[in-house]
Amino acid sequence: MSLLAGQILNGIATGMLYALMGLGLSLITGILNIPNFAHGALFAVGAYLLATAVNVLGNFWIGLVVAPLGVALLGLAIEYAGIRRLYAAGHDYQLLFTFGLSLILAEGIILVWGPVGISHLPPEILRGGVDLGFTFYPKYRLFVMVAAGLLVFLTWLFLEKTRYGAIMRAGIENKEMVSLLGIDIHLLFTVAFALGAWLAGIAGALTAPIRGLSPGMGVDMLGIAFVVVALGGLGNLLGAIAAGLLIGVAQAIVAAYWTEASTVVIYAVMAGVLLVRPQGLFGIR
Amino acid sequence: MSQFKRRDVLKIGALAATASSFPAILRAQSKEIVILGLWDQTGAFADVGPLNDRGMKMALEERDMKILGRPIKYVTRDGGTQAGTSTRRTEEAVDAEGAKFVVGPWSSGVALAVSEVAKRKKVVHLFSGGTEDISGSRCHRYSFQWAASPYTAAKTVVDNFMKANPKAKRWHLLVADYAFGWSVEKYIKEVGKTHGIEFVGADRHPLGEREFSNYVQKAAANKPDVVVMINFGGDAVAGAREIFNFGLTPKLPLIMSWSSGVEELVQLAPEIRENLWVGTNFYYTVDTPAAKNFVKNYQAKFKLPPGYAPSAAYSMTRMLLAGFDKAKSDDVQAVVKALEGLEMNDIVGPMRVDGATHQTLRPYFLLRCKAKGAMKHELDFADVVATGDAPLPKEYAACKDIGSF
Numbered sequence: 113m114s115l116l117a118g119q120i121l122n123g124i125a126t127g128m129l130y131a132l133m134g135l136g137l138s139l140i141t142g143i144l145n146i147p148n149f150a151h152g153a154l155f156a157v158g159a160y161l162l163a164t165a166v167n168v169l170g171n172f173w174i175g176l177v178v179a180p181l182g183v184a185l186l187g188l189a190i191e192y193a194g195i196r197r198l199y200a201a202g203h204d205y206q207l208l209f210t211f212g213l214s215l216i217l218a219e220g221i222i223l224v225w226g227p228v229g230i231s232h233l234p235p236e237i238l239r240g241g242v243d244l245g246f247t248f249y250p251k252y253r254l255f256v257m258v259a260a261g262l263l264v265f266l267t268w269l270f271l272e273k274t275r276y277g278a279i280m281r282a283g284i285e286n287k288e289m290v291s292l293l294g295i296d297i298h299l300l301f302t303v304a305f306a307l308g309a310w311l312a313g314i315a316g317a318l319t320a321p322i323r324g325l326s327p328g329m330g331v332d333m334l335g336i337a338f339v340v341v342a343l344g345g346l347g348n349l350l351g352a353i354a355a356g357l358l359i360g361v362a363q364a365i366v367a368a369y370w371t372e373a374s375t376v377v378i379y380a381v382m383a384g385v386l387l388v389r390p391q392g393l394f395g396i397r
Numbered sequence: 398m399s400q401f402k403r404r405d406v407l408k409i410g411a412l413a414a415t416a417s418s419f420p421a422i423l424r425a426q427s428k429e430i431v432i433l434g435l436w437d438q439t440g441a442f443a444d445v446g447p448l449n450d451r452g453m454k455m456a457l458e459e460r461d462m463k464i465l466g467r468p469i470k471y472v473t474r475d476g477g478t479q480a481g482t483s484t485r486r487t488e489e490a491v492d493a494e495g496a497k498f499v500v501g502p503w504s505s506g507v508a509l510a511v512s513e514v515a516k517r518k519k520v521v522h523l524f525s526g527g528t529e530d531i532s533g534s535r536c537h538r539y540s541f542q543w544a545a546s547p548y549t550a551a552k553t554v555v556d557n558f559m560k561a562n563p564k565a566k567r568w569h570l571l572v573a574d575y576a577f578g579w580s581v582e583k584y585i586k587e588v589g590k591t592h593g594i595e596f597v598g599a600d601r602h603p604l605g606e607r608e609f610s611n612y613v614q615k616a617a618a619n620k621p622d623v624v625v626m627i628n629f630g631g632d633a634v635a636g637a638r639e640i641f642n643f644g645l646t647p648k649l650p651l652i653m654s655w656s657s658g659v660e661e662l663v664q665l666a667p668e669i670r671e672n673l674w675v676g677t678n679f680y681y682t683v684d685t686p687a688a689k690n691f692v693k694n695y696q697a698k699f700k701l702p703p704g705y706a707p708s709a710a711y712s713m714t715r716m717l718l719a720g721f722d723k724a725k726s727d728d729v730q731a732v733v734k735a736l737e738g739l740e741m742n743d744i745v746g747p748m749r750v751d752g753a754t755h756q757t758l759r760p761y762f763l764l765r766c767k768a769k770g771a772m773k774h775e776l777d778f779a780d781v782v783a784t785g786d787a788p789l790p791k792e793y794a795a796c797k798d799i800g801s802f
Contacts, residue, residue, distance in 0.1 A: 115618045122610040227444060228701070229634055229664040234642075241644040248617060250642045253610065323607055324638050324664065326631060328443060332607055367611030371600040372574050374611060 118247035119364040125253045127360020128260035129315050133333055134340025134352035135267055136311030142284040142347025143304040146195065147203070149210040152334025153217035154309050158183045158316025159325050160225050163232045172235035180313035187309025191302045199301075214330070221327045229326035238321075256318050263314060264353055267307075271349055280304060284347045312337075339382045345392030354393055429470040430727050432457075432717070433490045434710070435501035435511065440478025441605040442503045445630060445706045448660065452707030453500060455694065456714035464721045470494070476502040480510035487514045497521065497729050500713050503706065504604075505531075505577035512540040519802070521732055523717055525678070525709035527577030527629075527655050529584075529795070532756035536796035538733055541750060543713045544678050545761040546789045547577075547655075551584035553761040553785030554654050554676040559592045561765075561782070562623070562650060567597045569621035571612055571636055573628035574601035581627045581655050587793075597621050606632055609639035617643060625652040633657075634664045637673065647671035658764070659704035662778040667769035670778065675764040679708040679745055680781055683762065688744040702776060712743050716750075716757075730802050746784075754796040760786045 133155060140148045161182045165175035190213065198206050233239065234252035241250045271277035282290050283300050291297040315333075323329065340359060344351025362381050367374040385393060434453045436446035450473060462469045472494050476483030483502050490496045491514075498521045502508055505528035515522035516537045524531055525543035527550070532542040545553075559565070568589065572578040578601065586596060597619040600612050613636075616624050624645060626636050633653050640646050650672045653661065658677040662670060681692045681702035691711060695703040703711070716739065721727060724735035737752035748759040764779035772778070 115615065118614045118618070119611055122614055126608060126610065227447070228660065229444075229631065231634075231638060231664055231666040231669060233666050233668060247614070248644060250644065252642060322610075322639070322642065323635060326444070326664075329607075332605070363608065364611050368615060371602055371612060371615075374608070375603045375606065 114246035115368055116365070118249065119368045120361060121244075121247070121249060121257075122253070123361030123364030124357065125257040125260075125360070126363065127357035128257055128264065129319055129356075130336055130340055130360050131264050131353045131356025132260050132311050132315040132318075133337040134344060134356045135264060135349060136308035136315070137337045138341045138344065138347055138349055138352040139280070139304055139311070140308035141341055142349075143280060143287075144191075144195065144199075144301050145287075146198075146206040147210065148305075148308070149207065149334065150190070150213040150217060151308070151312050151337055152330030152332075153214040153221075154183050154187065154312040154330070155316040155319070155333045155337075156221060156325075156327065156330035157186060157217060158313030159232075159320040159329060160221055160316075161313070162317035162320050163230060163325055164225075166232070176314075176317055179317040180310050183313025183316070184306045184310035187313075188302060188306040190309070191305035195305065196298065196301070214334070218327050218330065225325070225327075227327060229324055231324045232320045234321040252321055256322065260315070260318060263311075267311065268349065268353070276303075281349075336378060339378055343382050343385055343392055345394040348392065348394040351392055351394030358393075429468050429495075430464055430498070430721075431470045431472060431490075431494050431496040432498045432500065432714075433487065433494070433496035434471060434473045435476050435483060435487055435490075435499055436473055436710075437478045437503055438475035440476075442478045442630065445503050445657075445660075446475065448704070448706040449501060449503060449710040451695075451699065452703065452710030452712075453714045455691070455698075455707075456711045456718065459715075460718060464718055465725070465727060467727075472496060476507060476511075478502070478504050478507060480507045483507045484510050484514050487511050488518065491518050491520055497727070498717060498732070499523070500710065500717065504575070505580075506575045509535060509576060512537070515539040519729060521717070521720075521729055521736070523713040525713055527581050529580040529789075530576060532751075532754045533795035536754055536799050538755075538800055538802050539729075541716075541736055541755045541757070543709055543716065543757050545759055545786075546756055547580040548584045548587075548789040548793060549759075549785060549787055550655055550676055550678075550761045551581060551588045552787045553763055553783060554652060554674075555585060555588040555592065555594070556785065557763045557783035558623075558650075558652060558674055559594075565622035565650065566592075566594050567620070567622040568594050569597050569616045569619050569624050570599040571609075571616065571624065571626045571628060572599060572601045573604055573632055575604050577629065577655070578627050584793075585625065585627065585654060602628070602632070604632065607635050609636045610643070612636070613639045613643045613645065616640070617645060621649065623650045623652060625654055627654050629655060630657060630661065633661050637661075637665055637669055641669040646673065650674055652676070657705040659702050659776075659778070660706060661704070662766065663701065663776075667772065670766040671768050673766040673779075675766065675779060677762050677764060678705045679703075679712075680762050680764055680779070682781060683745060685742070685744060685746050687742065691744050708744055712745070712748075715743060716741060716748075733802070751788075753799060754794065755799065756789070756796075758786065758788050760784045 161179035165178045238252040340355045344355035366377040436449040474486040505526040508524045522540040652674045654676045656675045720732045720736040724731040739750045763783040766779045
């Protein structure tokens with residue numbers, strides 16, 4: 113029983129990271145209507161920027177703020193200089209652009225940080241574990257669970273309770289209408305992409321001490337992020353959060369009893385849900 | 398000026414058609430000896446392929462890209478860490494480039510498929526990896542195994558670890574779920590029996606796994622004296638990191654039973670390496686003249702010392718070239734016969750290719766990582782604490798008859 117409880121805890125921590133990734137991707141896909149294949153690479157850049165920021169500034173907490181902001185700026189530049197020119201083009205052009213961008217970013221990581229993986233330890237205060245009674249659990253994972261949960265909540269709050277959040281949600285529903293109301297739709301697209309990139313960056317930064325850094329680290333996460341978006345419902349933010357948690361917990365529980373299937377379960381859950389609800393858990397289209 | 402007649406056009410057309418359909422293999426036969434390096438640039442071992450390529454190139458360049466007085470044409474293909482891609486591209490390189498000698502790939506499961514191509518196409522195939530089947534149940538005349546037998550590895554690791562930690566009798570295994578993992582797991586359990594080791598858990602994980610928290614949680618619940626990983630590359634690094642994050646190491650020893658050595662150790666912070674024991678086919682401080690020379694040249698070029706991946710490619714290529722020298726021919730069958738029974742004193746020390754199984758009989762190494770304070774420099778990861786070369790006992794040998802050409 114304690115094993116199962118521990119695994120569920122693992123699942124929630126991992127699921128929160130999946131939710132952060134899925135939320136960012138869902139925002140970009142929902143508002144900009146483009147498949148962002150560079151989302152995994154942005155996640156990797158976030159992790160590498162954190163390591164560099166911590167090395168240069170000597171403080172994990174400042175690094176955790178600075179690194180995702182760096183990724184958001186990168187996202188801003190990508191949207192402004194690249195994607196903006198492709199809105200009129202078809203999906204295949206956008207797909208090729210973001211896919212090419214993911215390769216460029218991965219190669220860029222190799223050029224800047226080298227091809228060999230790097231370990232990045234959690235800050236001193238979060239090293240080691242705590243006895244929760246039913247299991248011994250790493251402090252850093254508990255921190256990730258709380259921090260990612262808080263970020264997901266704040267993002268949801270921003271989107272649900274602020275005026276600009278409402279505009280963004282309206283943008284997902286009907287871009288033309290938002291534009292007709294006199295709202296700068298280009299600015300909306302740029303902000304949405306930068307916010308999505310920021311979420312990927314912070315997921316990467318939080319993951320760095322758990323999974324370490326390697327140039328290909330974004331590839332695994334990209335696949336999972338797309339599963340989260342498909343499972344939650346395209347453009348559905350609450351769905352992305354629920355789907356992230358569902359996949360994380362499913363993966364953890366299956367790993368407790370049938371370790372060989374721990375990767376396959378991600379896709380099995382997606383296939384199962386989509387067979388019953390093709391529009392995803394919370395999707396309406 | 399004379400004009401083309403219909404007959405001339407037909408003649409030229411026929412000539413062009415003949416030339417273009419001429420098998421490329423005949424064109425390549427002129428002088429060059431074509432050797433294929435099948436190294437992954439994509440897929441799970443994308444990070445290893447470039448290192449293999451470095452090692453192989455160095456071995457060829459040592460001989461000025463020549464053998465038997467003829468130029469060597471080194472061609473490479475990306476196997477994508479996939480059996481389908483690797484076999485297709487091997488066949489293409491054999492047919493189109495005229496490659497009769499294949500070195501690689503890196504994954505055991507994929508190499509077994511490539512070995513079947515080598516058998517069918519009758520080309521020499523050298524491989525280094527953890528599956529016992531290349532020189533075991535699926536042995537044949539064309540494939541050779543450079544890495545130590547999984548039995549040699551297991552015996553070296555288990556015997557010497559138990560000598561240093563006689564009370565560590567409860568072992569939990571984390572095993573990569575493919576040919577290599579299964580082979581090493583089998584022999585670790587066999588050798589473990591002789592020490593009275595109790596295997597309290599053995600979980601298999603998919604190749605390319607990065608989320609190890611679930612496995613580590615299970616391992617911790619079994620309250621082991623030691624955790625043993627039978628996995629490789631990114632999997633081993635991710636596993637070791639998570640085992641540390643969960644506080645199992647350095648309190649408990651962790652064994653990486655079949656490691657690439659430097660390439661994995663450099664990815665782990667010194668804190669994570671504490672109480673880490675590492676079994677490997679090569680480590681850069683191995684005290685042999687060939688290793689010293691190789692390590693010096695490699696570091697001069699690439700800064701980091703070589704781990705198992707470039708070293709295996711380097712030594713396999715040297716073994717193949719030694720086969721050419723001994724055969725004094727590039728005829729496939731002559732080279733195979735020359736490789737059978739070949740003896741070399743190479744980077745790992747004395748090596749001999751068993752003619753009956755095509756398994757290289759050679760030393761395997763057990764390292765103990767150093768605590769941060771004991772490291773003399775940042776690359777001073779570990780000491781070689783034991784070397785073992787116990788060959789596979791006859792009762793386990795699955796290669797009963799290597800067969801004919």
